């Protein structure tokens with residue numbers, strides 16, 4: 001499963017990229033507003049930090065302007081994935097850009113029917129919003145299961161299920177169990193994935209017991225027999 005980070009905070013992106021576990025980045029207009037920086041400069045910098053797909057969302061909602069914005073954004077770097085909303089105009093833009101070889105992330109997907117349309121429009125990614133469905137009392141993870149099942153039934157579909165609006169590690173683990181291709185997570189959720197109290201407890205015990213040996217690994221020469229192998 002690919003891990004994307006859902007943020008426009010460059011310091012966070014650099015930090016998470018240094019773990020070697022980051023496959024891409026997603027941004028949206030709300031995250032860009034929070035970053036308070038020139039959008040195109042920001043996307044260009046992110047694309048230098050991460051080699052994988054970097055989603056940059058169009059601002060307009062009409063076909064002509066969205067298409068022009070999408071083409072403009074795609075010129076920033078080859079790893080830009082143009083993000084368009086799941087509307088009739090957005091999907092028309094998706095088809096056009098996909099035909100030109102541009103990666104497209106169709107966002108704001110809240111139903112299986114919408115996900116089928118995104119695949120038919122040639123989307124590289126479809127972004128179903130798990131947390132926002134949960135927020136209104138619907139089953140966000142249930143939607144992921146439906147989309148994965150449908151896409152799996154049609155081997156010719158190349159659109160990847162990019163689980164978005166992830167709020168906790170359970171969203172991530174359940175999506176992975178279903179076989180979703182990508183998860184985009186806020187930095188805080190990615191950091192939560194590492195955490196387990198038994199890991200901390202076990203490590204403290206090992207560190208304490210090692211201290212009792214009075215040894216250091218790096219001060220010991222490699223035994224001659226092992227070095228010869």
Ligand code: G3P
Nearest residue numbers: 006028131132164165166
């Ligand atoms: O970027 C799209 C999505 O991940 C937003 O998440 O937490 O604002 O619902 P959230």
